[in-house]
Amino acid sequence: MTVLPPEAEWRHRPGMDGLLKALDVTDGKARFVGGAVRDGLLGLPVNDVDIATTIVPHDVLDRLNAAGIKAVPTGIDHGTITAVLADGPVEITTLRQDVSTDGRRATIAYTENWRDDAARRDFTINALYADPLTGEISDYFGGIADLDARRLRFIGDASARIAEDHLRILRYFRFLARYGDNELDSCAYDACVAAANSLMALSRERIADELLKLLVVAVPVHALTLMVEGGILQPVLPEVDMAGVVRVEALIRREAQAGLTGAALRRLAALLPHDPTLADNVGARLKLSNKARKRLIVALEPAPEAETPRALAYRVGLEGAIDRLLLAQDQSLSALDLLEGWTPPVLPIGGGALIARGLPAGPDVAKALQAVQRRWVAEDFPDAERVGAIADQIVSKFQRARQ
Template sequence: MTSLPDADWRHRPGLDALLTALGADRGEARFVGGAVRDGLLNLPVNDLDIATVLDPRSVIDRLKSAGIKAVPTGIDHGTITAVIHGWPVEITTLRRDVSTDGRRATIAYTTDWREDAARRDFTINALYADPITLEITDFFGGVDDLKARHVRFIGDAAARIAEDHLRILRYFRFLARFGHDEPDAQAYAACRTAANSLMALSRERIADELLKLLAVSAPLASLRLMIDGRILVPVVPEIDENGLDRLSALIDREAASATPPSALRRLAALLPPDPRTADLVGARLKLSNKARKRLIVALEGGAADIPPRALAFRIGVEGAVDRLLLDPSVALEGVAELENWTPPRLPLGGGALIARGLQPGPDVARALQQVQDIWVAEGFPDEARLAEIADQTVSKFQRARQ
């Protein structure tokens, strides 16, 4: 018998009261999915899901009776979110699929745990744990697959993908995170065959899943399989062979500089170094304006010809770090220079130049820009040096008018 190891998350305040309200001691609720999978691997558990035989209305009533906040976040699909001490726990009624079209499913509630497991994607995600005994229920060999680092669809891979096309991208993300980089043959063949079905999905769902894959510590092997299998062509055809080399170099530089991975920075590495392409891809994936701007700025280049702090002053620290890491010709010491550094504001305005004798008008803005350019180029010197720069610049403009 396999049991879920005890861990800190199991003793979070309010969890026992929630389990009591849901009748876990009577077998009416079990931990499911990621918490069980990650718990078996002794990984940190942040998101907790509970499956229950109770229908959503009964879940709400029981939580309210126990004084636990209940939020109907996904009630149409049987999901209620309980909030215990600020921690959300998703509670979902056991379900079976009535019909699917690759994008959404019509479901019906059930009290059969195996039926609920059968509609999930991978064997390692269809594991349940009794909250009281911590005993694992495993209908499809997920525990053995987890031990073998084998990511496998439940049942027929093509059928699971037909139910939800996003499972193609999810497969490679889970392979990158939990697999041994060798895909299940049936799964890989089914993903390749169905790749064009990704075009039927919303771009937001594709972007979310792609960025989650890129955030994994070691995504290269999965991405290689996707590129070789032409799986990304329907949605991001701009990604090419050279992109993997750029991404590999970036991942090495992130590690060498102790910079936390960034999914958007890694996406930039996969794309040709062209801001217009970045804009096109960002628009197609319907990224936020902020994310699109970051992607574009990262690929505008120019990191090698300007001091790191001067670059950060111009485009922001985040953009500067992206450019420095993406350019293998730039020394990593520049990244260290920007750690915990905030670009200062020029401590001088146009009025100070007018006070020095510069005539009000368009020259003030131009002179102030020149003062700032020199101040930045000299590494943000103190106020005494800044005053000298201001005096020299005003004199220059006054001579030019004579």
């Protein structure tokens, strides 16, 4: 009998016992499900905890309110209530079975049959349920064996499962990158390739979410290669090709050498051609936030020649400078040492100080201040005393020019 490790920290979060009691766990009405069970068995960190229950959503809401647990009806129409605990939210979803699907959304009916609920999930390793009291695993489709073998399989026929929800194509490659490092399921891969055009029916936000989750996986290169070879992204991101995958692979090596955590947006920048305008267009197409789009643009903008790492960081921010330095294959990683523990400073002088030195108020003040700033940056951000000397020189130059 397979059981969850009893010492798993996430099983003992503050408020979890009260939540499980409210859901009648002693009567078998609630079980942990999905990612927490899967990663718990692998000994991986667990962030999100999901609970499946036979209790219908409105009753779940009533039970949590009666127990004094904050409850948010985040997806009540689809059977999901979110319980807000001290260490984070827990999603509670009533057992469901599909009545109809169209590839984007499903019409569901509630059930009390655990196997029926498992049958509507995507992969065998995601259809594992754990008794919160004993940790005993309920495995209806061989998920534990697949997890042990690092094998990724759809539940049932892959084409049928993809037809139910087109996003499963992208999920397949994300989970393949993270868990499926054994022999590729050719039937599943072929089904994804055959259905690639159906990704066009999905919202760009859902596509972006899955793609960024894939890119941040420790080793996504094999999955990305399969996606490019199979034309998976061609309908929605035709800009992505094998050259982009090679750039991602090189970036991952540089991130590791620099001891830095992989960043999804930085890797997306590597995946795209080195063109900031195109990157902005892709960001807009994927409905990324303005901040995310700006990061892509900054990462791919051509850098001025002879710009020092600190000058770059002052101009575009630390995050942008690190992205740029990591993406530049011809740039030594030692340049990153100059940014470690460094915060871009503020110019220690303002326009008033220039006026006090005899520069008449007006447009020349802004121009002179910009000249002071350029010299300050070029000299690697010297102290206020040196800035004062620079200001004296610049003001004198402007005064002579007015004579």
